[in-house]
Amino acid sequence: MKKGLLIDLTLCIGCGACTEACKVQNKLPGEVEPELTGYTWASLETRETDEGDEIYVRRLCMHCEEPACASVCPVAAFEKTDTGAVIYKSERCIGCRYCMVACPFSVPKYQWDKTFPFVQKCILCYDLVKDGEQTACAKVCPTEATLFGDRESLLQIARRRIEKDPGKYVDHIYGEHEVGGTSVMFLSSVPFEQLGFRTDLTRKPLPSFTWGVMSLVPNIISLGGLTLFGTWWIINRRMKLARERLEQEQNQEESENKLSEGSE
């Protein structure tokens, strides 16, 4: 069953326990930074709404249902696992950074200070979840603002919360449909675009944008090869025939000349 997180921004008190727990669980050096970096996989941003209220916004990998990073990686270093986590196999990575460019949420970060760096991002506590536990951030959250569970049941909970209190929530579960759906989802009381979320993203899974072109490759190879070889063969044969005809004509002329010479 695919797991996920439901993050209800209206319940978050900004204590930062989740980000600290993330650092400990994933053995990341240094202090928690205000935004995602090569050493901070989960951050907490304080945003002010248009009304002047403070809202705490968690940033972490969204764990797409059909992740762009996994689709673009030339050495398949990313994998959408059965736990719902998109994990990173650093031992494969060649460091092309296409994942960073392709991610619609700009989540993967790089160890720019290292000579031979790796990509860094949240892996939805893959090892913990595989053993039947919650993610570190969900476990420590004192207000259940970060809720761990099956994606489907989290979606139901989210819908129920919006139905029960339509005045409180905006009618949008961020992550339900964005880029084909994500395992990490958000609820909010202010429109998401005011909180730095991109709300103009496509609803189509991103890998479908290249698959249309990529699936043409076998055709290009077979049809292209055939056309080129055929073109060469036809042109070559025509030139050969033309040459032969020319030679024949010359021979004929020569023999005619000889004949006429002989008759003289």
Place this chain on the structure above:
Amino acid sequence: MKLPKITFWRTVLFIIIALGIYSTYRRFVFGLGDATNMSDTFPWGIWIGFDVISGVGLGAGGFVLTAIVYIFNLKRYKPIVRATVLTAFLGYVLVIVGLLYDLGQPHRIWHLLIYWNHHSVLFEVGWCVMTYTTVLALEFAGFFFEKMRWTKLVKIQHALIIPLVILGVILSTMHQSSLGSLFLIFPDKVHPLWYTPLLPLFFYISCIAVGLAMVIFESFLSSRAFGKQLEFDILDRLARVLAVILAFFFLFKIEDLIRHGAFMAMFEGSYESWLFLAEILLGVLLPSVLLFIPKVRHNPTGMFTAVSFAVFGFFFGRLNVTITSMEGMAGATYTPAWTEWMITIFLVAMGFTVFALAAKYLPIFPKEEPTAAIS
């Protein structure tokens, strides 16, 4: 041994090499963060945009001209095919070297061979570049065998040339267009002036254009450098084809913008719109118009100027897609560090140097027949 004379260009080359080595040291000892201005918000810089994505396009002359000469059997272009194959081969080698600078784990580039992901455009590009560089090396090997007088190998190479050329054209078609497909997966990150599902097609057309332009461009340079005569009638024909392709690209691009409703974005006066206009007017329309005028084409300076604009326009276009189109959407401004420029200049200088050496020692240019001058 006599020491080489100190000339202006040798001094320039020496400075470039010295600074290039220093920049290499910065990259491989202190890392990408130190040697480049790339960042988490802008992870691809000019090493990808210029050295790799534009560099591969510049080598397109190789497959265009070999197809013309060997598949379409237009033998009149044969005198320039060798120089073109050499340029393409060197170009691809430099692209790979440039990529090694940019990769975070360059020593693992061979991972492409063992870890496969056939959904990845970059996987396809990587494989095509690897195999096509091998094809170019085999096409190029003929000149070397000839020089060494290994007649048997020359014969084998000649027998294989048609399959090699066909393979080269297919591989080139795939990866040249796929460089455009690289950008398809982030529709929300590319400026609408450049984002279109037809990006691979635009990349393919423009690579053929720049391939032809580079053939003409480098014929001019080699004629100056090596004091050889210009095959002017050949270049004139190629220039006419180039003019048509550029005109087609221009009209097709405009049509595509209209179809996507992005036509008016050209005139919005933004940073992107100005750079787009510069690309499409100075780099595509202008050289096309110039090359359609016989007077310009028949004048060496005119032809050289027009072709230079076409090459410039190609670079401009590729850098627009890789950098300009992404900057605004990423909320980043990226100006390359001097070390990034230095590595790029260093690689280009290496290309020129190796080309000059190869031209000196290998049978690249056809021998000019002294009888031709008399008759």
